[in-house]
Amino acid sequence: MDDTNQLTVKKTVCEFISKNPAVKSNHIQVDMALADLNVDSLEKLSIGMDLEEEYSIEFIDEEIEAFVTVADVIVPVEVALAAKAASQVKPVLAQHLQDQAPESHHSA
Numbered sequence: 001m002d003d004t005n006q007l008t009v010k011k012t013v014c015e016f017i018s019k020n021p022a023v024k025s026n027h028i029q030v031d032m033a034l035a036d037l038n039v040d041s042l043e044k045l046s047i048g049m050d051l052e053e054e055y056s057i058e059f060i061d062e063e064i065e066a067f068v069t070v071a072d073v074i075v076p077v078e079v080a081l082a083a084k085a086a087s088q089v090k091p092v093l094a095q096h097l098q099d100q101a102p103e104s105h106h107s108a
Contacts (some may be wrong), residue, residue, distance in 0.1 A: 006078060013074045016050050030071045041065065053076055057084060 002006065014028040048064040051057070051073070057080035067073050075092040 005081070006012065009077050009081065010074055013077060016047050016054070017070060017073070019027065020047060028070055030069070030074065032070050034067055034069065034073075036058065037070075039067075047073065055081060055084075057081065 010030065012029075017023055017034075017037065017039065018026050018028050020039065020043055022043045024038070025037060030036070039047070044064050045061075046065050048059050048067070052059060055077060059076060059080070063076050067074065
């Protein structure tokens with residue numbers, strides 16, 4: 001994932017956290033603890049679901065429960081987006097390789 005996408009993910013995650021009603025700060029930093037921002041397990045779930053919807057990705061509950069800092073939220077989003085991009089490239093690459101392969105001619 002390039003730097004531009006990483007900055008966009010970081011910005012979006014920080015915005016989602018700051019818009020959460022439990023959070024009393026508009027200045028979210030990557031190293032901040034979610035507990036210090038008043039984000040409890042229910043709020044983590046809400047933020048996780050919002051990010052799933054925003055990016056069309058999925059988290060397992062254990063990933064969301066493991067969120068401790070803002071960075072702990074950003075990294076799984078980046079990983080999920082990278083995996084999503086890779087899964088979209090494979091079929092295109094496979095089709096490209098298939099199109100480039102020399103056709104075999106069978107004669108009887």
